[in-house]
Amino acid sequence: MKSLNIGFALCGSFCTFSRMLPVLEDLKKREANVIPVMSETAYTTDTRFGSAQSFIDKIEGICQNKIIHTIKDAEPIGPKKMFDILVIAPCTANTLAKIAHGITDTSVTMAAKSHVRNDRPLVFAISTNDALSMAAQNIGLLLTRKNVYFVPFSQDDPEKKPRSAIADMERIPEVIESALCGKQLQPILF
DSSP: OOOOOEEEEEEEEGGGHHHHHHHHHHHTTTOEEEEEEEOOOHHHHOOOOHHHHHHHHHHHHHHSSSSSHHHHHGGGTTTTTTTTTEEEEOOOOOOOHHTTTTTOOSSHHHHHHHHHTTOOOEEEEETTTTTTTHHHHHHHHHTTSEEEEEEEEEETTOOOOOOEEEEEEGHHHHHHHHHHHHHOOSSSSS
């Protein structure tokens, strides 16, 4: 991954943010250039999982790059060919649906739209309570798209949240390598 330009976009699955920090650290250890992107909501919302500023500081500290957090700043990603690959992790059902249907109203959806124009890989690491219900059709739709890859995912709490699923975030580096070779890591659902 040395010298690879990886876009890494975080959406509002706040409970998953702390799990992204070791992934970012791992990518940096592999000498990748990681450019973070955050949705406007993720960039500005304090939650019981931590303050927005705390996560911003940690992410920028790890990546050594400023976070792209506006539509205006995300638009040049494609024309400037800023990323070799874009990972959206955690990816909420909301963001997944917007991208599946071509809606570009956040910095993350604009980053995805701008990035895919260059025929480069786009990786989704889902974290959603309705992956096996309302979001399932959007997962299915995106699975049929060229250059779209999923981090393998599973139900995170089948008893209490039977429709909820989360990607195996620790496998993101492995999925990046596979996606760059044009292969979907299997099994997708485990």
